[in-house]
Amino acid sequence: xxxxxxxxxxxxxxxxxxxxxxxxxxxxxxxxxxxxxxxxxxxxxxxxxxxxxxxxxxxxxxxxxxxxxxxxxxxxxxxxxxxxxxxxxxxxxxxxxxxxxxxxxxxxxxxxxxxxxxxxxxxxxxxxxxxxxxxxxxxxxxxxxxxxxxxxxxxxxxxxxxxxxxxxxxxxxxxxxxxxxxxxxxxxxxxxxxxxxxxxxxxxxxxxxxxxxxxxxxxxxxxxxxxxxxxxxxxxxxxxxxxxxxxxxxxxxxxxxxxxxxxxxxxxxxxxxxxxxxxxxxxxxxxxxxxxxxxxxxxxxxxxxxxxxxxxxxxxxxxxxxxxxxxxxxxxxxxxxxxxxxxxxxxxxxxxxxxxxxxxxxxxxxxxxxxxxxxxxxxxxxxxxxxxxxxxxxxxxxxxxxxxxxxxxxxxxxxxxxxxxxxxxxxxxxxxxxxxxxxxxxxxxxxxxxxxxxxxxxxxxxxxxxxxxxxxxxxxxx
Amino acid sequence: xxxxxxxxxxxxxxxxxxxxxxxxxxxxxxxxxxxxxxxxxxxxxxxxxxxxxxxxxxxxxxxxxxxxxxxxxxxxxxxxxxxxxxxxxxxxxxxxxxxxxxxxxxxxxxxxxxxxxxxxxxxxxxxxxxxxxxxxxxxxxxxxxxxxxxxxxxxxxxxxxxxxxxxxxxxxxxxxxxxxxxxxxxxxxxxxxxxxxxxxxxxxxxxxxxxxxxxxxxxxxxxxxxxxxxxxxxxxxxxxxxxxxxxxxxxxxxxxxxxxxxxxxxxxxxxxxxxxxxxxxxxxxxxxxxxxxxxxxxxxxxxxxxxxxxxxxxxxxxxxxxxxxxxxxxxxxxxxxxxxxxxxxxxxxxxxxxxxxxxxxxxxxxxxxxxxxxxxxxxxxxxxxxxxxxxxxxxxxxxxxxxxxxxxxxxxxxxxxxxxxxxxxxxxxxxxxxxxxxxxxxxxxxxxxxxxxxxxxxxxxxxxxxxxxxxxxxxxxx
Numbered sequence: 001x002x003x004x005x006x007x008x009x010x011x012x013x014x015x016x017x018x019x020x021x022x023x024x025x026x027x028x029x030x031x032x033x034x035x036x037x038x039x040x041x042x043x044x045x046x047x048x049x050x051x052x053x054x055x056x057x058x059x060x061x062x063x064x065x066x067x068x069x070x071x072x073x074x075x076x077x078x079x080x081x082x083x084x085x086x087x088x089x090x091x092x093x094x095x096x097x098x099x100x101x102x103x104x105x106x107x108x109x110x111x112x113x114x115x116x117x118x119x120x121x122x123x124x125x126x127x128x129x130x131x132x133x134x135x136x137x138x139x140x141x142x143x144x145x146x147x148x149x150x151x152x153x154x155x156x157x158x159x160x161x162x163x164x165x166x167x168x169x170x171x172x173x174x175x176x177x178x179x180x181x182x183x184x185x186x187x188x189x190x191x192x193x194x195x196x197x198x199x200x201x202x203x204x205x206x207x208x209x210x211x212x213x214x215x216x217x218x219x220x221x222x223x224x225x226x227x228x229x230x231x232x233x234x235x236x237x238x239x240x241x242x243x244x245x246x247x248x249x250x251x252x253x254x255x256x257x258x259x260x261x262x263x264x265x266x267x268x269x270x271x272x273x274x275x276x277x278x279x280x281x282x283x284x285x286x287x288x289x290x291x292x293x294x295x296x297x298x299x300x301x302x303x304x305x306x307x308x309x310x311x312x313x314x315x316x317x318x319x320x321x322x323x324x325x326x327x328x329x330x331x332x333x334x335x336x337x338x339x340x341x342x343x344x345x346x347x348x349x350x351x352x353x354x355x356x357x358x359x360x361x362x363x364x365x366x367x368x369x370x371x372x373x374x375x376x377x378x379x380x381x382x383x384x385x386x387x388x389x390x391x392x393x394x395x396x397x398x399x400x401x402x403x404x405x406x407x408x409x410x411x412x413x414x415x416x417x418x419x420x421x422x423x424x425x426x427x428x429x430x431x432x433x434x435x436x437x438x439x440x441x442x443x444x445x446x447x448x449x450x451x452x453x454x455x456x457x458x459x460x461x462x463x464x465x466x467x468x469x470x471x472x473x474x475x476x477x478x
Numbered sequence: 479x480x481x482x483x484x485x486x487x488x489x490x491x492x493x494x495x496x497x498x499x500x501x502x503x504x505x506x507x508x509x510x511x512x513x514x515x516x517x518x519x520x521x522x523x524x525x526x527x528x529x530x531x532x533x534x535x536x537x538x539x540x541x542x543x544x545x546x547x548x549x550x551x552x553x554x555x556x557x558x559x560x561x562x563x564x565x566x567x568x569x570x571x572x573x574x575x576x577x578x579x580x581x582x583x584x585x586x587x588x589x590x591x592x593x594x595x596x597x598x599x600x601x602x603x604x605x606x607x608x609x610x611x612x613x614x615x616x617x618x619x620x621x622x623x624x625x626x627x628x629x630x631x632x633x634x635x636x637x638x639x640x641x642x643x644x645x646x647x648x649x650x651x652x653x654x655x656x657x658x659x660x661x662x663x664x665x666x667x668x669x670x671x672x673x674x675x676x677x678x679x680x681x682x683x684x685x686x687x688x689x690x691x692x693x694x695x696x697x698x699x700x701x702x703x704x705x706x707x708x709x710x711x712x713x714x715x716x717x718x719x720x721x722x723x724x725x726x727x728x729x730x731x732x733x734x735x736x737x738x739x740x741x742x743x744x745x746x747x748x749x750x751x752x753x754x755x756x757x758x759x760x761x762x763x764x765x766x767x768x769x770x771x772x773x774x775x776x777x778x779x780x781x782x783x784x785x786x787x788x789x790x791x792x793x794x795x796x797x798x799x800x801x802x803x804x805x806x807x808x809x810x811x812x813x814x815x816x817x818x819x820x821x822x823x824x825x826x827x828x829x830x831x832x833x834x835x836x837x838x839x840x841x842x843x844x845x846x847x848x849x850x851x852x853x854x855x856x857x858x859x860x861x862x863x864x865x866x867x868x869x870x871x872x873x874x875x876x877x878x879x880x881x882x883x884x885x886x887x888x889x890x891x892x893x894x895x896x897x898x899x900x901x902x903x904x905x906x907x908x909x910x911x912x913x914x915x916x917x918x919x920x921x922x923x924x925x926x927x928x929x930x931x932x933x934x935x936x937x938x939x940x941x942x943x944x945x946x947x948x949x950x951x952x953x954x955x956x
Contacts, residue, residue, distance in 0.1 A: 032872075105827065106826075109791075153869075153909060153910070165792075167790075167791055167792035169790040169791060169792050169793065169870075170790075170792040172907075173869075173907040174907075176869070176907040176908050176909060180909050218792060220792075220795060244796075246792060246795040247795050247798075248799045249798060249802030249803070250802070251799075251808040251832075252795045252799040252802065254798070254831065255791070255795040255798045255831070255833060256795050283796070283936075284796055284935065284936065285907065286934055312645075313645055313647060313733070314644075314647050314648040314696060314698075314724060316733040317698060317724040317725050317730045317734050318722075318724050318730075318762055319733075320725075320727060320730040320732070320733045321724060321726045321727050321729075321730040323727075323729060324726070324727030324728070324729055324730065330729040348584075353732065354729075355733060389647075391631075391650075391651075391654070394510075427651075429650075429651040429652075429654040429655035429763065430631050430654050431631060431657060431658050432631070456762070456764055457762065458761075458762065
């Protein structure tokens with residue numbers, strides 16, 4: 001039984017031993033060197049590299065084995081090759097080092113006899129010794145508040161998003177990429193083959209974790225799917241649970257067996273799972289980052305009715321089609337609203353329907369302010385999508401773009417929109433380097449200001465749809 | 479009746495008059511100045527700006543009206559505001575200037591009485607005068623071989639892709655973006671409201687155009703959908719027809735009426751259209767560019783069986799799921815192939831199934847060569863997807879990446895693969911600027927070499943799927 005207090009201790013360790021720390025560790029760019037990564041991230045607790053052939057590693061006194069440590073530690077991380085893991089794990093048990101992360105691969109996921117046997121062996125040792133084990137075959141922990149990261153490329157800043165991953169690669173990719181979109185984490189836990197600690201145990205922990213407001217997961221399989229369903233149903237009401245469930249096809253399920261050795265479960269179970277729990281579904285690293293961005297930066301919308309403000313006729317048609325596909329409603333602009341908007345927007349070349357196709361508004365923050373104020377007050381509009389076709393924002397020139405529209409959208413737009421969720425689609429097709437550069441800079445400015453910004457039209461529509469679906473679900477469930 | 483010879487003359491004009499050329503035209507960045515765009519692109523024929531208030535525009539002698547021209551021209555382009563168009567069109571008819579492009583908007587697409595009346599008026603003039611009209615409400619022509627472009631940001635290089643667009647904005651976006659992926663055009667024709675020349679007329683012309691190997695379209699509606707279906711069925715057998723059909727939903731159809739004023743047609747008609755014709759379906763500017771890239775750079779595959787070579791367990795599962803969704807088969811690697819591959823790829827950490835998960839191969843062009851040689855010879859593999867996780871290609875460092883893997887993939891990979899279609903998914907999540915830069919540079923190198931390269935995993939899979947579906951369809955149809 002995994003207790004809250006043992007997890008608490010494990011996730012905020014005051015001391016760590018790394019079995020198999022490399023003698024030749026350097027602080028340079030060796031991304032696969034776990035001990036060096038912990039040192040480089042600036043871990044402040046006591047750190048014990050274990051390697052019988054070294055005296056000192058990266059300035060830390062090295063020990064020959066777990067049994068030679070002066071004291072027990074809050075977390076032992078094993079990085080030795082699979083055949084060496086059972087004996088070290090036994091030493092953990094006998095020395096009372098109950099919290100272990102096994103980084104090493106080469107167990108159940110190989111599908112080969114030796115790996116299966118080794119997994120069984122460590123499972124027995126863990127059970128008998130009452131060990132709490134994260135892994136094997138995992139990257140482990142990235143917990144900024146604890147000053148701990150087992151991999152590189154992540155931020156020291158804490159945030160409110162937790163991520164549970166059966167895949168180490170996905171955890172690395174997601175955490176590196178998310179940070180560039182100003183998504184910060186409370187805890188990232190890569191738990192691989194889930195020997196004793198499973199997704200459901202971690203989910204239970206996170207449901208009571210005050211630092212976590214959003215729970216994201218990369219899931220291949222789970223031991224007790226019924227329990228996961230019940231728990232997700234419960235937690236999702238207060239903390240949105242966003243899940244990439246991989247392995248929805250025969251080929252995907254086959255690929256899972258050689259990745260984490262999990263039982264993927266039938267596709268129809270997972271379809272029902274998402275329907276019943278109301279958990280939010282995502283499909284890839286990029287998609288998970290984008291939908292998390294939308295949740296992190298939006299207040300709950302009242303419904304699924306979207307106003308689209310942009311420029312370009314084809315864009316309007318394509319956007320409307322995409323909304324239909326994703327289940328978003330594009331309500332007709334009432335004649336009352338139309339009248340208000342017409343007093344702001346001149347008729348020539350500007351079409352006031354929904355989508356609103358008004359290039360002039362795109363080239364004037366003051367016009368845009370007036371339009372947003374009108375839309376923000378209409379109670380039949382729940383959310384807004386702003387389509388900025390940067391190539392057509394001639395009036396600014398590339399340099400002016402950030403100052404004018406960047407400034408307006410970062411500081412004021414949300415307020416004028418009455419805090420309704422909104423997203424920006426930032427599109428540019430011109431080859432000119434200055435336009436590309438302007439577009440990238442504007443993207444950065446908006447991201448820093450917490451505006452969900454995207455580089456195409458499908459992603460924001462799909463993310464807004466999932467945001468409104470989630471809130472619609474929990475409104476009914478409450 | 480639109481004849482081939484009149485279209486031929488119109489699309490390769492030796493003389494052009496631009497009615498409404500601006501007095502203050504400059505060669506600078508005024509993207510909306512059509513006359514200046516033609517001059518800037520370097521049109522070599524005779525050019526007559528028409529503006530009663532100017533003597534010379536950009537070095538060209540200006541004329542007060544069509545009637546004052548010394549000779550008839552191959553193409554008249556009208557850029558005046560809508561109410562002025564009928565009288566100029568009448569002048570075209572009386573002076574025997576039969577080929578006209580009407581750039582101006584403000585006709586049927588406004589949905590308002592005046593616009594509808596104006597459209598009816600010009601329709602009658604065109605009919606009576608037997609005029610061939612492109613537009614109104616369109617950007618017109620970009621035909622590099624004729625030295626003619628009505629908009630900026632496009633290449634002087636000719637290619638084998640034709641593009642027909644009911645939307646001027648889509649034509650601009652698509653042509654600007656495509657050029658950056660080394661997609662070059664035979665002809666781009668933006669034809670807006672389709673007064674006399676419709677998509678089907680242009681399609682007929684392109685079916686016999688030796689410069690065109692691929693036909694792409696952005697379509698909102700068509701006058702004679704039955705004729706379009708018959709023609710597309712016929713042409714698609716020899717020249718792939720790739721179509722973005724916008725307006726598949728009620729909201730989309732409403733948006734169309736205010737864009738080109740077309741009748742969108744019922745969604746079920748268009749579903750049947752794609753099923754019966756075998757035409758390839760695309761969904762947005764970006765999607766059309768990517769699928770065109772795949773067609774332009776690939777030989778016909780023998781089937782839909784894909785081998786995936788990459789690194790990362792989660793990636794393998796997600797890729798397999800995506801293939802399943804798109805109808806691609808991921809055949810099991812036979813024990814014979816497995817044996818051959820095992821002699822090249824060491825066992826530890828490398829999984830030889832399909833997807834093949836072998837980070838070591840990603841870090842060695844010579845290993846990759848050997849692997850591709852094996853896969854290229856297996857007749858149960860029709861196509862290959864290469865997943866390069868740039869963040870994990872530690873061995874090269876960012877600088878080495880282009881020289882080693884870039885060189886190998888650009889020059890040799892296709893040959894080793896026995897000319898089977900292949901695509902590269904180039905993924906990078908690290909925040910480091912040097913990795914981002916390396917990734918962008920590698921992308922450019924591969925694009926220049928004609929390798930279809932993508933920045934995520936869903937796009938190449940979706941494009942390979944459409945490539946194989948197309949060839950499967952025409953194999954059966956022939």
